[in-house]
Amino acid sequence: MTALADAGTPPIDDRSVGRDQSFGSEVSTGMGRLGSRLLNVFAGLALAYLFAPIFVIVLFSFNKPAGKFNYVWQEFTLDNWLHPFAKSELFDAFVVSLQVAVVATIVATIFGTLIALALVRYRFTGNGLVNLLIVLPLTTPEIVMGSSLLTLFLNPPQPLDSFSWAWNDERGFRTIVIAHILFCLSFVALTVKARVRGFDWSLEDAAMDLGARPMRTFRKVTLPLIVPGIAAAGLLSFALSLDDFIITLFVRGDEKTFPIQIFGASRVEVSPQINVLATMVLLVSVGLMGAGTLRKARRDAARTPS
Amino acid sequence: MAAAVGERDATGARRGRFAPYGLLSPGVIWLALFFLVPLASLFQMSLSAKESRFDFSPDFSWKWSNYSDAVSHFSAQFWRSFQYAGAATLLCVAIGYPLAYVIAFRGGRYRNLLLGLVVVPFFTSYLVRTLAWRTILGDDGPIVGLLQNTHVLPENGRLLATGISVVGGLTYNFLPFMVLPVYVALEKIDLTLVDAAKDLYSSGWRAFRKVVLPLSLPGVFAGGLLTFIPAAGDSSTRSSWVAPTTR
Structure with a gap:
């Protein structure tokens, strides 16, 4: 996932400049015509594999299941989309998920961005340790993280005992938020770090040479330049938080998030409303991502004189 | 600040x-x-x-x-976790490398869009995706029907609740973790090296094998780690969900 952070958000200096930009044109890796075609077909199939379940999710949001389980296609209906919130438990759980995701994303984005700025801008002792510390949670299996957090919340060891007011001595909304901030933090720190790495810090010097105070420099020069990276990180952690199941399962107490509700109810009922809500989430996140990409493309286009 | x-x-x-x-x-x-x-x-x-x-x-x-x-x-469970994770990692390389290659070298200006497409499916919930796989691989689903008709599967054979569906699910879930690091590695390769190899009369395949592949191996290795470790951790959860009987 570190690589996801690195690759999903290309650094500011773009290598693609000067390369052949037209789609499908082979960039001289020289391969037979046939082999090259086959490779393209294979890549297309791989993308189809990635999108198969998505297609099914969207399609089955229009299904009218015969029984309680929305597994087999019966007939087309718009009912589910007209009544997306018909299942009240499902909708309540969805709202809880959104609340958790908002709080966790805000806190994780702030903390993670601060870490990234410190790592990229400053040279200090303990640099390597901090780098290790932010990568470690990503390599820890979720089940380990979840169960260790559960033991913490059940029986806080000495140094943490005095903090247990923070979760009111019971598991629920607060413990879920604490856990989600924890795993989002690393993603944010790594994503922002990857984006900020190519940043030209001499711009700050230039601003200050022109008489801007540090705070003003940060607000007018630094922040606008790093905001896209921070926004991408925030979006990523929002998606992660909304999606988390395993860790939440351990720390949730009686609280129910969207995935927990789906899992809990799946033995008795799999309603098409699940698909409707999932499709909505997908549309919103794709929309946000598309808007970001479009904005970047426009800016790049404006920058390069044609 | x-x-x-x-x-x-x-x-x-x-x-x-x-x-x-x-x-x-x-x-x-x-x-x-x-x-x-x-x-x-x-x-x-x-x-x-x-x-x-x-x-x-x-x-x-x-x-x-x-x-x-x-x-x-728990040796049986440990062993099975590692087997599933290993199989999934290999499959991720087999599917992810060519995909990353095509995106990196033939994506042109659509490269970022294609990379986005690789990640988009993961903006839906893990559980909802798993439910969708249930539909696809289900006993009444299209794939089982096709395989039964072509006698790849026996008459009442199934895919759900088998090792195949577990490995398939793991592969699916971790494919982006392979594609993205491999893409990053491929993208960094200086293509004039390939031109140089060809100027020296190397065939396309040979140039790939001797130049591109070795330079992209660090990406494959990183992707392998990112896939194998979480997959080994995840297979326990996944098998209890997709395949209740292979526990």
């Missing part, structure tokens, strides 16, 4: 005395309290002589035999 203009080293990083620690502290404290401390107490618990881990009386002994017990009790 922005400290007064300080001295910089060659990479342009500042030498800060307090500022970096100030910036780091909230996040690092969070990680220490809620990640390192629980891990340490989990470790401590793993060495205790208690019968139940919900027994919290302060008793601690260096009972290393817990570890050998765990391995001997």
Whole structure:
């Protein structure tokens, strides 16, 4: 996932400049015509594999299941989309998920961005340790993280005992938020770090040479330049938080998030409303991502004189 | 935030005395309290002589035999986890490498869009995706029907609740973790090297094997780690969900 952070958000200096930009044109890796075609077909199939379940999710949001389980296609209906919130438990759980995701994303984005700025801008002792510390949670299996957090919340060891007011001595909304901030933090720190790495810090010097105070420099020069990276990180952690199941399962107490509700109810009922809500989430996140990409493309286009 | 203009080293990083620690502290404290401390107490618990881990009386002994017990009790599960994760990792390389290759070298200006497409499916919930796989691989689903008609599967054979569906699900879930690092590695390759190889009369395939492949191996390795470790951890959860009987 570190690589996801690195690759999903290309650094500011773009290598693609000067390369052949037209789609499908082979960039001289020289391969037979046939082999090259086959490779393209294979890549297309791989993308189809990635999108198969998505297609099914969207399609089955229009299904009218015969029984309680929305597994087999019966007939087309718009009912589910007209009544997306018909299942009240499902909708309540969805709202809880959104609340958790908002709080966790805000806190994780702030903390993670601060870490990234410190790592990229400053040279200090303990640099390597901090780098290790932010990568470690990503390599820890979720089940380990979840169960260790559960033991913490059940029986806080000495140094943490005095903090247990923070979760009111019971598991629920607060413990879920604490856990989600924890795993989002690393993603944010790594994503922002990857984006900020190519940043030209001499711009700050230039601003200050022109008489801007540090705070003003940060607000007018630094922040606008790093905001896209921070926004991408925030979006990523929002998606992660909304999606988390395993860790939440351990720390949730009686609280129910969207995935927990789906899992809990799946033995008795799999309603098409699940698909409707999932499709909505997908549309919103794709929309946000598309808007970001479009904005970047426009800016790049404006920058390069044609 | 922005400290007064300080001295910089060659990479342009500042030498800060307090500022970096100030910036780091909230996040690092969070990680220490809620990640390192629980891990340490989990470790401590793993060495205790208690019968139940919900027994919290302060008793601690260096009972290393817990570890050998765990391995001997759950060796079948451990082994199966590693097998599934290994198979999924290999499949991820087989599917992800060509995909990353096509995106990196033939994506042209659609490269970012294609990379986005690789990630988009993961903006839907893990559980909802799994439910969708249930539909696809289900006993009445299109794939089982096709395989039964072509006699690849026996008459009442199924895919759900088998190792195949577990490996398929793991592969699906971790494919982006392979595609993205491989893409990053391929993207960095200086293509004039390939031109050079061809100028020296290397065939396309040979140029790939001798130039592109070795240079992209670090990406494959990184992707392998990112796939294998979480997949090994995840297969336990996944098998209980997709395949209740292969537990």
